[in-house]
Amino acid sequence: MNKIVAAVLFFAGSWQAVYAQQDSVMLDQIYRVSFEEGKAYDNLRYLTKRIGHRIAGSAKAEEAVDWSKSLMDSMAFDRVYLQEVDVPFWDRGAPEVAYLTDTKEPLQVLALGGSVATPKEGLKAEVLEVELLSELRQHGDAVRGKIVFVNKPWDESIVETGVAYGLNSSQRSRGPAEAAKLGAIAYLFRSLSSSAIDDYPHTGGTRYVAGIDSIPAIAISAVSAQKLSAALKKGAHSQVFLRNSSAWKGTVKTHNLIAEWQGTEHPDKIITIGGHIDSWDVGEGAHDNGTGTMGTLDAIRTLMALGYKPRHTIRLVFYMNEENGVHGAVQYGERAKARSEKMVAAIESDAGGFAPRGFDIKASAAAVAWIQQQWKPLFEHKFWVSRFLQGSPGVDSGVWGEYFPQTVMFNFRPDPHRYFDIHHTAKDVFEAVDRRELQSGVAALASLLYLVDQQVEHIQQ
């Protein structure tokens, strides 16, 4: 900028306008580089098609870490390293089998992550259908020996599908123990699916409670749930056959993957960005969370391509084991705390690679208001990114953030409409990702990272 013009603006009290103009130019460059030279889509193709799904503790998860490390090694990071993490390894075993015994009509199911197996030969029992776990108690002894079937439809009217997911996800995690306490022999859970028009079951984590029997816990597709419910309405004593062979296979040594780009001004102050590298063991982990890892990596690549020099140290973290234990984030947080690291801000991407809509922000109301006033106008009209609301951090940041309650956290929010249609299913594949949407998200992440690095002093609590 012309110095005289800058001086005039300064004396007119318009420094803010000068900065905003510089930022606007930078964002234009970021968007251009991301769309025209972005590598996230090609990298995602490799991760999904050549490596595929990668549950924590599996050889594929370790392959994903090693391959991602080779990507980072080829970039201008100052340091790339593995952080050893112990994770419990859960293995699905043979494909699940489920059907109505009367008609032999198959039901589409997937064991929930962490589920124990049925007896080798499977099990067969009558089914007790409820919508809510809270109804179970009133059935008393009728629960004993049954398969408890929790058939709560998705609340389709909620546009913010993450909220609809949250309304029912505790029935997935608490269900097996609640049902077992009353004598149930298996737990059948209607998938957390925003679409009730296809037959894909959605897996996801569940848990048991010490001292209560662990019973098989299995997700059933929305369409199969409707089919089963209809059969139960016709014949209350209809039986279902279930067989799965999943099991915990002990503890495995695996890794978080970390890359650092040293700050020029505050090398000891750290801004983290990243997401989890593991996935469930179905589909290809494309939107969950291939887009989050390949997207945040590409956001940094974009800033590097523009010759940017960060003020703070930017640390890219690929967390291991978000899906079934969050051990990576816990161990990352413990070590960062032990080293008294200075975490000034954190950005996480773990909600898919759809068109970017904004960020949920864990910060003071004043900081969020400042962001809405200063940063939102840079994104809103030109780049169609307009949500900058106070909210929760991502799962991994939220876990390690317990050690760093002052850290300002940003949770990337892409469009929510399609995410829970494919989440934790065989449909979460590369083809479900659109290149423009993904690179638009990369640009939004890179822009936010730039703004945080430049102006984090304004939003600290």
Added chain:
Amino acid sequence: MNKIVAAVLFFAGSWQAVYAQQDSVMLDQIYRVSFEEGKAYDNLRYLTKRIGHRIAGSAKAEEAVDWSKSLMDSMAFDRVYLQEVDVPFWDRGAPEVAYLTDTKEPLQVLALGGSVATPKEGLKAEVLEVELLSELRQHGDAVRGKIVFVNKPWDESIVETGVAYGLNSSQRSRGPAEAAKLGAIAYLFRSLSSSAIDDYPHTGGTRYVAGIDSIPAIAISAVSAQKLSAALKKGAHSQVFLRNSSAWKGTVKTHNLIAEWQGTEHPDKIITIGGHIDSWDVGEGAHDNGTGTMGTLDAIRTLMALGYKPRHTIRLVFYMNEENGVHGAVQYGERAKARSEKMVAAIESDAGGFAPRGFDIKASAAAVAWIQQQWKPLFEHKFWVSRFLQGSPGVDSGVWGEYFPQTVMFNFRPDPHRYFDIHHTAKDVFEAVDRRELQSGVAALASLLYLVDQQVEHIQQ
């Protein structure tokens, strides 16, 4: 509402808050009905899969009108009728053929709408590549006898893809005449495609100028354009073979389709909503514009399902011939003008069925500011719809709107990332539409229609 509460709020000067609360409850109901009982997706399946593409003047276009009329007849409209429209009928004829003559390597092409045919046996000529029509003149006599190839890449960095489309669409419409003026024998135009990673050509309208030769005008896919450009860099005298057999086939009588839901308070004042029912003659016309017609129809069905009684007459219009002539909108406007109809507002949907983002509004700056203050908060956080900006109306409303310059116009804006990837191609099929995104748009349209009907007095110019 409790009358005493209402009175208290009134005396506290809070009528605005009371209305906003009523509106908020209404929007909740609209979203619930749209997501849970919406018919747009199923209707779209019929339109795309059973009828298919439907260029104006074709039997399929008339079948689409007749079938749509049967849908409207089954609803609680007060009047459903056809409005006769004369349209010129353009027929593509046999599939186009194009290849590099040296290598016989095929090039993926589609004649532009309105194009004349090559000689029956095709034509073969050297190719002159330019990025801009404005460069042609400097080539002077070198243009004569050549195929002019306009190879301007899409500006990928623009998130609002409609703007990128607009930057180059005049080269599609003006190109054949400009090239022919300098003696070119055919016009090859790089497709207006936001994706350069697939081999689909995009058709679209072009035009000739009286007194200048009409030469074949053909769109080439982005990938084939890159291939051709590379071949020309290797051998400047490379020739291309082109054959197409498209032709204008005279004037055909066809129809706009209109349904009216009479206003209880101002039956003479009309709010129109709708979009064009014709499509190009490739793919299935799903996003362009099956979603616009089936979506606006479903918006009205949603309000009817809620027992709503409109204050103004709501007129649903399916325009014929938006794609290659806009004759339906012109004739609609002429007749409405001749009858001195009172058009208070117009809503159009013709930008796809992706996740709804907002509306461009043709109204005074003061009216738009009022909408941003009063209506935007009803949509923004809960329903993820936040763009309410001054802008241009849709093509059909814009055309008939010339007779009604005072009419406030709303142009539905779904997410723009994917639209110009599939626009006017064989990829614009039912499978490219997501049910949640479509019904979310239906809810946004129904909500806007409700608000306009209730409060249009506040936004009239």
